[in-house]
Each structure stands twice: as C-alpha cells, then as structure tokens.
Amino acid sequence: MQTHFSEQARTQPQIGEADRILRSCVHCGFCNATCPTYQLLGDERDGPRGRIYLIKELLESDEQDDHVTRETQLHLDRCLSCRNCETTCPSGVEYHKLLDIGRAEIDRRVGRRPSERALRLGLRATMVEPKRFQALLALGQTFRPLAPFELRDKIPARQTPKAAHRxxxxxxxxxxxxxxxxxxLEGCVQPGLAPNTNDATARVLDRLGIGVRPAMEAGCCGAIDFHLNAQATGRERMRANIDAWWPMIEKEGKAGIEAIVQTASGCGAFIKEYGEMLADDPAYAVKAKRISELAKDLVEIVREENIEALGVQQRDPRRLAFHCPCTLQHAQKLGGAVEAVLARLGFDLAPVRDGHLCCGSAGTYSITQPTLARQLRDNRLDALEAGDPQTIVTANIGCQSHLASAGRTPVRHWIEIVDDALMA
Incomplete structure (x- = not known):
C-alpha cells in the first residue's frame, strides 16, 4: 500500500511503525473472508481492509480534516482484535499494532462521549483489581434478578463447587x-470468576513434578488498560509485574524459573509482547525481553511432559467440545495444541466447525459492544454444540464467562477437566 507521510512525520515512532505496516498490505482482501464482524455486518469498513484504509486516512490527515469523525471511531471500536486476519494474511500485515495506533489517534482527535468515558473508566477501575472485582461480583450476584437484561447475563450465577473442590x-x-x-500469574478477574482454574493447574503440574508459585505483587497483565486506550497505564502495569517477578527469577540462580505460566490465553498473548512493547525503555527493555521469553501458556508446559503417565485415560466419559480462544490460536499460534493434549489423555472430542472464529468476548468487547458480542457468542455456541458435547472447554477466562453467560452447555477451563479426572 502506498503511503504519503512526510519525512518529518516518519520520524515520529508511531507514524514510522504505521508506515511500515501499511506498506506491507497489498489490498488482497483475504482478511475480510475470515473477519467475524465483516461476516456479520457486510460493511467494508467493518473488515480489516476497510479499517486499514480508515487508519491510513486518519494518520495522513491534518488535525482539522472533516473526514476524521466518530464514524471512523465506531468502525475501529467494532474490531474484536481477534487477529484472525493476521493468520489469514499472506503478506504478514501486523494489523493489531496498526489498530492500536489508530485507536489512540482517533480518541485523541475526537474524544469520547461522557457515557463512553464513564464505562471505560469503570471497566478499568473494577476489572484490574481482584479484590474490588470480587466484592462487586458478589454484590452483583446478590441483586442479579434486578439487573437490566444487558447486564444480567454478564453476571454469572453463584457456583456450587464439587465436594472435592470445596x-x-x-x-x-x-x-x-x-x-x-x-x-x-493469578490474573485479575479469574480469581473471582473461576478460582479453581489455577488451583487445578497447580495440582496437575505437581503430579508432573513441577512446583508453581505466584508472585502476589503481580497484578493485571496490562491488557485491559492498553486495549481501552490507556496505553501508558498498561505499560506501567507491565513494569510493575516485571518488578514483582524479577527478584524471584534472579533468586533461583542457575537452575532458574523455567517459565511464567498463564492459564488465561489473553494474558499470555499480551505478556509475550512485553519485550516488544518496552523495547524503547532503557530501564526495562532487557528484563521485558526475558519475561516474554519465559511466558508460556499452560498447554506449552503440559504438552512437553509425559502426560500419559498420569493415567487419566478413559476415566471421564463426557464428550468435550474445545473452543480455541483467538489469543491462543491467532496471537500465540497454538491452535490445535490443547486438542492434541486432550486426545493424548483419552478424552472424547467433538468436531467443531469454523474453529477459527471469535466467540465475541475479546477482553471488554462483550461489554462495550454487547449486541455484536451476543450474536457472535450464539453463533459460536451453535457450532460448538453441533457435536452434542456434555461440556465445552476453553483456555481463556473471558471466553469461558462469555460463552457460559448464554446459560446453555456448561463451560470450563480444560485443565479443570484433567484435574477432575485425576481426582476421580
């Protein structure tokens, strides 16, 4: 794609990066074929190719350009950041980086309505602090029947854990x-929504001869702030997590901490980019690169072990359907990894059509774009349930809670199913 930035403009880091990404795009449109929002809406501006043109027009325009409007902001907001288009793209366009640049610039130019600012600030204030989130979750569960419909299905009903889990x-x-x-990484919303996930992880890895420990000072990975255009705050959370992990990494000496395990693929995808996002920070660049090297999704750990020795085979008769989160398959390039582990353990996996498509969770998307998110969720559930599974399993707390909000087939993290089988 031809661009028209001045040499002076290209000296700005974000313009230089955008120019590089834009020039790698060849307008082929393959991306639209796998874009969930384009499939729903059929509008070129709601597909990656159209959004790339909108961002190009935005960045090349001057401050007073009449073409830069809230309509541009709307089409960028509707993007799920699922990165399906990146998997499809034959030219390797790093669309998600361009989208972050475009979203920050459009917000700077046109701002946000008071209601939007309040919602985004509220999400950032509540979701990234585990104790605050758990307190508000308990309050919401108490008054769930009185909540508006749009909010009610986002508040999970209280779960009664199995006796073994209690x-x-x-x-x-x-x-x-x-x-x-x-x-x-304990996570921010996961301890409230699915506290057994990390407990189950610790038990399974213990059986594999691996000890896992949290760094209690580590908090939200930074993705929520960053993707709601509070990018500076997101980077501060990255630095805080590095500070929390670094003494433990150094303390272990030559043997070292083998990995920083994430059970939420959204967090894992983001932490794996710490090194790149802090590459220009002289105080943190080296440490951030090391953190990204250590960051591993849980399945990357489990698949390398002698899991057959666990003796799980044939203990669980339930048929499972696996929903592969976008952050696992498109961002981390681990599509098929969990399915392979579950198959090695003898679980019965139902076939799932269109497994590349997003469920509509996408971080806070299900709250900021509820109508589209519900359509995507229901379409995804139709595909997952076509194979008649008793349980749907996934690898990301956002997908898990969003799919479960429909009240259809039970949804759990895949490691919990493995842990259940070991306790049977």
Whole structure:
C-alpha cells in the first residue's frame, strides 16, 4: 500500500511503525473472508481492509480534516482484535499494532462521549483489581434478578463447587518439594470468576513434578488498560509485574524459573509482547525481553511432559467440545495444541466447525459492544454444540464467562477437566 507521510512525520515512532505496516498490505482482501464482524455486518469498513484504509486516512490527515469523525471511531471500536486476519494474511500485515495506533489517534482527535468515558473508566477501575472485582461480583450476584437484561447475563450465577473442590479450595501442593519451579500469574478477574482454574493447574503440574508459585505483587497483565486506550497505564502495569517477578527469577540462580505460566490465553498473548512493547525503555527493555521469553501458556508446559503417565485415560466419559480462544490460536499460534493434549489423555472430542472464529468476548468487547458480542457468542455456541458435547472447554477466562453467560452447555477451563479426572 502506498503511503504519503512526510519525512518529518516518519520520524515520529508511531507514524514510522504505521508506515511500515501499511506498506506491507497489498489490498488482497483475504482478511475480510475470515473477519467475524465483516461476516456479520457486510460493511467494508467493518473488515480489516476497510479499517486499514480508515487508519491510513486518519494518520495522513491534518488535525482539522472533516473526514476524521466518530464514524471512523465506531468502525475501529467494532474490531474484536481477534487477529484472525493476521493468520489469514499472506503478506504478514501486523494489523493489531496498526489498530492500536489508530485507536489512540482517533480518541485523541475526537474524544469520547461522557457515557463512553464513564464505562471505560469503570471497566478499568473494577476489572484490574481482584479484590474490588470480587466484592462487586458478589454484590452483583446478590441483586442479579434486578439487573437490566444487558447486564444480567454478564453476571454469572453463584457456583456450587464439587465436594472435592470445596475440600481443596485455596489449597495447593507445596512447590518446594520439586526442583523444577515455575511462576503463575493469578490474573485479575479469574480469581473471582473461576478460582479453581489455577488451583487445578497447580495440582496437575505437581503430579508432573513441577512446583508453581505466584508472585502476589503481580497484578493485571496490562491488557485491559492498553486495549481501552490507556496505553501508558498498561505499560506501567507491565513494569510493575516485571518488578514483582524479577527478584524471584534472579533468586533461583542457575537452575532458574523455567517459565511464567498463564492459564488465561489473553494474558499470555499480551505478556509475550512485553519485550516488544518496552523495547524503547532503557530501564526495562532487557528484563521485558526475558519475561516474554519465559511466558508460556499452560498447554506449552503440559504438552512437553509425559502426560500419559498420569493415567487419566478413559476415566471421564463426557464428550468435550474445545473452543480455541483467538489469543491462543491467532496471537500465540497454538491452535490445535490443547486438542492434541486432550486426545493424548483419552478424552472424547467433538468436531467443531469454523474453529477459527471469535466467540465475541475479546477482553471488554462483550461489554462495550454487547449486541455484536451476543450474536457472535450464539453463533459460536451453535457450532460448538453441533457435536452434542456434555461440556465445552476453553483456555481463556473471558471466553469461558462469555460463552457460559448464554446459560446453555456448561463451560470450563480444560485443565479443570484433567484435574477432575485425576481426582476421580
């Protein structure tokens, strides 16, 4: 794609980066064929190719250009950031980076309505602080029947854990009994919505001879702030997490911390980009690069172990359908990895059509774009349920809670199913 930035403009980091990405696009339109919002809306501006043109027009225009409007902002807001288009693109266009640049610039130019600012600030204030989120979640569950319909399906009903889970709640195996050590990110909303996920992870990895421990000072990975255009705050959260993890990484000496495990693929995708996003920070560039190298999705750990020795095979008769999160398959390029692990363990997996498509969760998208998100969710559930599974499993808390909000087939994290089988 030809661009028309001045040499002076190209010296600005964000324009230089945008220019590089735009020039790699060849207008082929393959991206539209796999874009969930384009499939729903049929508008070129709601597909990657159209959004690329909108961002190009925005960045090449001057401050007073009449073409830069809230309509441009609307089409950029409707993007899920699922990165399906990047998997499809034959030219390797790094669309998600261009989108971040465009969204920041359009917000700077046209601003936000008060209601939008309030919603985004509220999401950032509540979702990134686990204790605050859990308190508000408990309040919401109490008054759930009185909540408006749009909000009600986002508040999960209180779950009654199995007896085995109640007995083990909050208890994890002692990591010090293993020479192999890994850190685990607790997350921000996951401890409230699915507290058993990381507990189950600790138990399964313990059986594989791996000790996992949290760094309690580590908090939200930064993705929520960053993708709501509070990019500076998102980077501050990255630095805070690096500060929390670094002493533990150094303390382990030559053997070292093997990995920083994420059980939410959205967090994993973001942490793997710390090194790139902080590459220009002289105080954190080296550490951030090391953190990104250590960041591993849970399936990357489990698939390398002798999982057949766990003896899970044939213990669980349930048929499963796996929903592969976009952050796992398109961002981390781990499509098929969880399915392969579950197959090795003997689970019965239902076929799933259009497995590349997004469920509509996409971080905070299901709250900021509820109508589109519900359409995408229901379409995804139709595909997942076509194989008649008893349980849907996934690898990201956002997808898990969004799919479960329909009240149809039960949805859980895949590691919980493995843990259940081990406790059977």
């Amino acid at each position: 007995r083990l709640a909050g208890r994890r195996p002692d990591p010090d009994r293993h020479s192999r050590q890994m850190l685990i």
